[in-house]
Amino acid sequence: xxxxxxxxxxxxxxxxxxxxxxxxxxxxxxPGEYTxxxxxxxxxxxxxxxxxxxLPGHVDWETYNAGDDFEVPGDSSFxxxxxxxxxxxxxxx
Amino acid sequence: xxxxxxxxxxxxxxxxxxxxxxxxxxxxxxPGEYTxxxxxxxxxxxxxxxxxxxLPGHVDWETYNAGDDFEVPGDSSFxxxxxxxxxxxxxxx
Numbered sequence: 001x002x003x004x005x006x007x008x009x010x011x012x013x014x015x016x017x018x019x020x021x022x023x024x025x026x027x028x029x030x031p032g033e034y035t036x037x038x039x040x041x042x043x044x045x046x047x048x049x050x051x052x053x054x055l056p057g058h059v060d061w062e063t064y065n066a067g068d069d070f071e072v073p074g075d076s077s078f079x080x081x082x083x084x085x086x087x088x089x090x091x092x093x
Numbered sequence: 094x095x096x097x098x099x100x101x102x103x104x105x106x107x108x109x110x111x112x113x114x115x116x117x118x119x120x121x122x123x124p125g126e127y128t129x130x131x132x133x134x135x136x137x138x139x140x141x142x143x144x145x146x147x148l149p150g151h152v153d154w155e156t157y158n159a160g161d162d163f164e165v166p167g168d169s170s171f172x173x174x175x176x177x178x179x180x181x182x183x184x185x186x
Contacts, residue, residue: 017123087117
């Protein structure tokens with residue numbers, strides 16, 4: 001079951017799926033600044049492009065390039081700045 | 094501009110985008126067998142899961158796992174078998 005989702009007026013679009021019992025999504029973020037809330041903990045992996053991220057409880061922004069990943073606790077939120085349209089994988093942990 | 098596409102009765106869904114002048118898409122394939130035609134040459138990278146692929150002019154099927162990629166010539170077609178739902182990145186070359 002593949003589920004298309006759109007967020008932030010279509011500036012972020014994703015396809016959610018289940019694979020081998022894992023829940024995940026791949027998606028794309030257009031340039032902009034976003035705050036994402038998490039329900040479950042998740043691991044974000046940059047697939048193409050770059051995300052500039054401020055994790056919950058952090059003061060500094062950090063840049064993640066293609067192949068890099070970061071984890072976000074459940075029931076929290078994180079901030080993302082996107083300069084070039086960027087593709088990501090989100091694994092729900 | 095993020096463009097959602099669906100193929101094969103929704104068994105394959107993708108989000109197309111342009112980043113730094115490159116055209117690309119990320120998508121997900123549900124289990125099944127598919128034949129994809131190419132217009133431009135493209136590079137497919139497995140993001141999560143695995144694709145079993147027969148490239149144009151090849152006799153044998155080859156398995157590509159997460160992180161692996163393969164290139165397909167333009168104006169051709171290739172065959173894919175998917176056992177577990179699999180996410181991919183497609184770069185148009």
